[in-house]
Amino acid sequence: MSTNTVIEQNIDWGFLERYLAERDPHFARHWELLREARASLEENIIVSRGETGQTIASSFAERVERLRYQLLHEREEVLDGEDFRAAEMLDLLFARLSGQGDRTPRRAIQVVHDESVAAEAVAQLEACLDRQRPLEDVLASARRLTREHFAVSPTVHGGREQDQAGPNGSTGWRVLVYAPLYLSSYCVNYCLYCGFRFPEKVPRRWLTTEEALEQAQILTNRGMRHILLVAGDYPQKTDVEYYSEIIRAIRGQFPVSLAVEIAPQSTAGYAALVEAGIIGVTLYQETYDWQLYQHFHPRGPKSHYAWRLEGLERAAEGGVKRLGLGILLGLGDPLPDAKAMVRHAAYLKERFADRRIAFSLPRIHEGPADFVIPHPVDDETLIRLYCGLRHAFPQAELVLSTREPPSLRDLLAQTCITQMSAASSTVPGGYRAGAEAVEDQDGGQFPVVDRRPVEEVVAMLRDAGHHVTWQVPEFAPVTK
Incomplete structure (x- = not known):
């Protein structure tokens, strides 16, 4: 599977455009940034990921990363599934722009309150905090x-x-x-x-x-x-x-x-x-x-x-x-x-x-x-x-x-x-x-x-x- 196919499968550009249009007051400026970043990344693929192309693509990486956090911050009080989906797509785009490839998107904001995560380790912590268990033990x-x-x-x-x-x-x-x-x-x-x-x-x-x-x-x-x-x-x-x-x-x-x-x-x-x-x-x-x-x-x-x-x-x-x-x-x-x-x-x-x-x-x-x-x-x-x-x-x-x-x-x-x-x-x-x-x-x-x-x-x-x-x-x- 080509890298370009992976990008098209994992980043739903239509969804991102609709999301920003509905929820981002700075839609026009930010969507232009994403369009340019996408074009840069695709051009980088066309030139066989040469050094010059990679430099052009990575120049957008930090701007995309900052945009992702700006959107999360502005919507902190009302974050929902659509926000998390957009955040994951923007993180995928950042990863590819910065040369990290197809890694899993960042999800710490969901994970830290997910009781299914690290359940055994959490149980060990709780057992030590149980005052019924003697401190010396x-x-x-x-x-x-x-x-x-x-x-x-x-x-x-x-x-x-x-x-x-x-x-x-x-x-x-x-x-x-x-x-x-x-x-x-x-x-x-x-x-x-x-x-x-x-x-x-x-x-x-x-x-x-x-x-x-x-x-x-x-x-x-x-x-x-x-x-x-x-x-x-x-x-x-x-x-x-x-x-x-x-x-x-x-x-x-x-x-x-x-x-x-x-x-x-x-x-x-x-x-x-x-x-x-x-x-x-x-x-x-x-x-x-x-x-x-x-x-x-x-x-x-x-x-x-x-x-x-x-x-x-x-x-x-x-x-x-x-x-x-x-x-x-x-x-x-x-x-x-x-x-x-x-x-x-x-x-x-x-x-x-x-x-x-x-x-x-x-x-x-x-x-x-x-x-x-x-x-x-x-x-x-x-x-x-x-x-x-x-x-x-x-x-x-x-x-x-x-x-x-x-x-x-x-x-x-x-x-x-x-x-x-x-x-x-x-x-x-x-x-x-x-x-x-x-x-x-x-x-x-x-x-x-x-x-x-x-x-x-x-x-x-x-x-x-x-x-x-x-x-x-x-x-x-x-x-x-």
């Missing part, structure tokens, strides 16, 4: 699964590290220690819970490439070999070119792996970041409940639910190898959000079987002065959620930040965590050189609760029997 089971899937032979580290006795005499597992590096606190979003939201009167800072390199130097001097680059959403200051320049500069000077926790990018944008040198993307949906999502994100680009939801899918299509999901605990009922996140992860893993999945459960302890946490989550629920994710996804990375107090971090590190930050600052330029330096926390995105120095966190992990690694396993872990 849940902890023991999660510890066993983590040890089973993340235990490391000391020979992996060239014999530099020996097995140690962990809890109850057991051997631990590998734990990656990392640090966030905040590049900018400027943000155009109005997220009600965030210290970086646009209306907040906080000191703002944006790092130059040279300043980012200075911060990276401090972190690498502490042993860090995996750095998470973080920034608010402010396109005038933090675009793909800005991130790419910093990524290339850091990678050029330091033996580190890099991931990003930034505003969602287009597929082409993520591909550019991969080319620059990132291996991972962390993108929290915050809440999968659409109505709650709209309430907590009233203005700004982040108000676009579908654009954020499918960000990790675009990242994977752009070549990102490690995909980090998360929900912000405190916004809504954690169980339905966690179930939706498990479905989302299962969907991503099915589509991108070779990608590494990671989960994080950031919890709101305090927010801006006028923000009241609507659904506080207690310690036991947080523990059960992490254990539930270990049961639902035994091979997933579980990540824990310095939002939580030392005692709770220690318990979770001894139970199921495989990646944790240490001595973090959530302020751009917040790291200070010197052994006795105290990180700047004034104007940070959220309060850092665990302020122990890196050495103390590492000592805790080793006392628990773990193998401390400083780079992701795919990048030849280095022990210290």
Whole structure:
């Protein structure tokens, strides 16, 4: 079957024209774009998919991708089967324009609330959250699964590290220690819970490439070999070119792996970041409940639910190898959000079987002065959620930040965590050189609760029997 036949079968151009004419106030302009994109793609086929033809066709790809999300956003309150059908056809067109061929259309927006998806994994999560099940049983089971899937032979580290006795005499597992590096606190979003939201009167800072390199130097001097680059959403200051320049500069000077926790990018944008040198993307949906999502994100680009939801899918299509999901605990009922996140992860893993999945459960302890946490989550629920994710996804990375107090971090590190930050600052330029330096926390995105120095966190992990690694396993872990 020719490629042209596949296009005609899978994309109903007559339906798309009628759909846009009925539901899109910008029908004339958008239909002209689709007509030109179709002609470009068909011309590309006529010239036997030569390099020039492919370049012409791909020049329309990002515009078609943006159109798809614009239509989903404009009709979020009334989405129906016709909207989803149009979205799938536009995604098919985008895939072919961008050289991805005949892949299955994106369907995350339908999947995350489909109770038939990942039913067994969701059941494992729910079982851990059942308060009738003793917490000690849940902890023991999660510890066993983590040890089973993340235990490391000391020979992996060239014999530099020996097995140690962990809890109850057991051997631990590998734990990656990392640090966030905040590049900018400027943000155009109005997220009600965030210290970086646009209306907040906080000191703002944006790092130059040279300043980012200075911060990276401090972190690498502490042993860090995996750095998470973080920034608010402010396109005038933090675009793909800005991130790419910093990524290339850091990678050029330091033996580190890099991931990003930034505003969602287009597929082409993520591909550019991969080319620059990132291996991972962390993108929290915050809440999968659409109505709650709209309430907590009233203005700004982040108000676009579908654009954020499918960000990790675009990242994977752009070549990102490690995909980090998360929900912000405190916004809504954690169980339905966690179930939706498990479905989302299962969907991503099915589509991108070779990608590494990671989960994080950031919890709101305090927010801006006028923000009241609507659904506080207690310690036991947080523990059960992490254990539930270990049961639902035994091979997933579980990540824990310095939002939580030392005692709770220690318990979770001894139970199921495989990646944790240490001595973090959530302020751009917040790291200070010197052994006795105290990180700047004034104007940070959220309060850092665990302020122990890196050495103390590492000592805790080793006392628990773990193998401390400083780079992701795919990048030849280095022990210290």
